[in-house]
Amino acid sequence: MEFEQENKEPFRLVLENISKSYPLIKANNAISLQVKPGEIHAILGENGAGKSTLMKILYGVIKPDEGSILWEGQKVEINNPAFARKLGIGMIFQHFALFESLTVLENIWLSMDEKYSLKQLEEEVLKTSAYYGLPINPKRMLHSMSVGERQRVEIVRCLLQKPKLLIMDEPTSVLTPQAVQILFKTIRQLASEGCSILYISHKLDEIRQLCDSATVLRSGKVTGYANPKNETAKTLATLMIGSELPIIQQQPAEIGKPMLEVLGLNLKTSDPFGTELKDICLKVRAGEIVGIAGISGNGQKELIQALSGESLIADTQTIYMNDAPVGKLSPAKRRELGLCFVPEDRLGRGAVPNLSLAENALLTGYSEGMVRNGWIHQPTINKFAEKIIEQFNVICGGKNVSASSLSGGNLQKFIVGREISLKPKIMLVAQPTWGVDVGASMVIRQSLLNLRQQGVAILVISEELEELMMISDQLTVIANGKLSSLIPTNQTSIEELGLMMSGDATIQVP
Numbered sequence: 001m002e003f004e005q006e007n008k009e010p011f012r013l014v015l016e017n018i019s020k021s022y023p024l025i026k027a028n029n030a031i032s033l034q035v036k037p038g039e040i041h042a043i044l045g046e047n048g049a050g051k052s053t054l055m056k057i058l059y060g061v062i063k064p065d066e067g068s069i070l071w072e073g074q075k076v077e078i079n080n081p082a083f084a085r086k087l088g089i090g091m092i093f094q095h096f097a098l099f100e101s102l103t104v105l106e107n108i109w110l111s112m113d114e115k116y117s118l119k120q121l122e123e124e125v126l127k128t129s130a131y132y133g134l135p136i137n138p139k140r141m142l143h144s145m146s147v148g149e150r151q152r153v154e155i156v157r158c159l160l161q162k163p164k165l166l167i168m169d170e171p172t173s174v175l176t177p178q179a180v181q182i183l184f185k186t187i188r189q190l191a192s193e194g195c196s197i198l199y200i201s202h203k204l205d206e207i208r209q210l211c212d213s214a215t216v217l218r219s220g221k222v223t224g225y226a227n228p229k230n231e232t233a234k235t236l237a238t239l240m241i242g243s244e245l246p247i248i249q250q251q252p253a254e255i256g257k258p259m260l261e262v263l264g265l266n267l268k269t270s271d272p273f274g275t276e277l278k279d280i281c282l283k284v285r286a287g288e289i290v291g292i293a294g295i296s297g298n299g300q301k302e303l304i305q306a307l308s309g310e311s312l313i314a315d316t317q318t319i320y321m322n323d324a325p326v327g328k329l330s331p332a333k334r335r336e337l338g339l340c341f342v343p344e345d346r347l348g349r350g351a352v353p354n355l356s357l358a359e360n361a362l363l364t365g366y367s368e369g370m371v372r373n374g375w376i377h378q379p380t381i382n383k384f385a386e387k388i389i390e391q392f393n394v395i396c397g398g399k400n401v402s403a404s405s406l407s408g409g410n411l412q413k414f415i416v417g418r419e420i421s422l423k424p425k426i427m428l429v430a431q432p433t434w435g436v437d438v439g440a441s442m443v444i445r446q447s448l449l450n451l452r453q454q455g456v457a458i459l460v461i462s463e464e465l466e467e468l469m470m471i472s473d474q475l476t477v478i479a480n481g482k483l484s485s486l487i488p489t490n491q492t493s494i495e496e497l498g499l500m501m502s503g504d505a506t507i508q509v510p
């Protein structure tokens, strides 16, 4: 038979000439690939290359216009996710489909095709999470959990369905180096049990470490197949983006006055699973980038909320922006003082999914002449949105498409681009390159360095230690709601930061 391997065992999956067009873009153009049982197969490609579209076709979320799917040697039509799951296909999405107001257990219960009682399911969840080394508390409310913790819920929920093929879209983008290694152990264990993995990631070193094979996509087409173990991160990047990676230019900047000062911030949280902030002290001066490293769920969310104005502080003497006490000021008032802000959660806090890119530009850019005498000035909004799309190479169907239609990385480029274009004096950025491809990550990091050069005070909260080392002047670690003292970047290392992240944040580094 045509689609059998040499040992006559059928491929788990064969895709043949899969195509899918949207009105303005051909997202998949005659894509073919094959996956064996137990194979860890990477899907590589820059933002908007068509990776998620292909995976959604495979999971029955969208229908291809052309092409065929063979599952264990049989031609199948996957018309919906329930059928995909029945075949044994599980998917962990880049944007989690979980309900904030429910517990972990209730979320998992809702998604199960096979109906368990809550009690039975709780036992299964605890058993599966212990077996794969992914601890979760079934009783915890979802809204109180960090992105990294939510991802664990998604993984456990998928594993409960005992998949034969697991699709993972950017699974490590919110994990620490230690958590990544735990996840890889889980993935290898699954593969050794015969489960095939389709693994989408922009992290080329991780792909080299984990994957047996790779299909490379560019502009919806396959541009090559590779064995990642025989490639370097550089050759993989070249295959992906079709040219060499841009190199970051970091020039010394003139340090100015403190623009953001936090003087002993203590913040209790009403959320029973939130993290209390304890005596946070921080100073970011004009012309410098301060990086905060940490395992998600250690107070980053609470700190961002306190700095952006989402949580107000009773004590007005604690947070200062450009010399003004801001504890009681709303986000809009803080923006008037020059604060711009990229939240961790891009679909929800960073952008409104159903609004167009132009409308999303207006949401934070309203002070840039977009509202005149109480009237919305559409030409200004359009120009602003078009400029971001061009400058940050946001691959999309133009300013009028909805934010939700953008690929994850392209939406991130749009949000970061929007905030940078607002000419901030203080920039607060959480996970700046989450889901962004290697080439575009360099563009975003370079833009932040350019802002620093222009005298902007920048605070970056990231779990990407390499990124923090690359762009920050000073670094600190958040753990259990406490910050360690600031360390000049050239006096620390990824290993040391990793240790501080997993240990007690009160470790003082000279």
Ligand SMILES: Nc1ncnc2c1ncn2[C@@H]1O[C@H](COP(=O)(O)OP(=O)(O)OP(=O)(O)O)[C@@H](O)[C@H]1O
Residues within 6 Å of the ligand: 022, 023, 025, 026, 027, 045, 046, 047, 048, 049, 050, 051, 052, 053, 054, 395, 396, 397, 405, 406, 407, 408, 409, 410, 435, 437
């Ligand atoms: N529902 C939709 N309507 C219109 N265009 C869409 C829709 N979904 C995806 N696209 C477009 O199809 C292209 C491929 O998107 P896709 O999400 O598959 O890319 P990707 O390779 O997964 O990117 P990323 O790495 O950023 O996640 C993009 O240009 C995207 O804007």
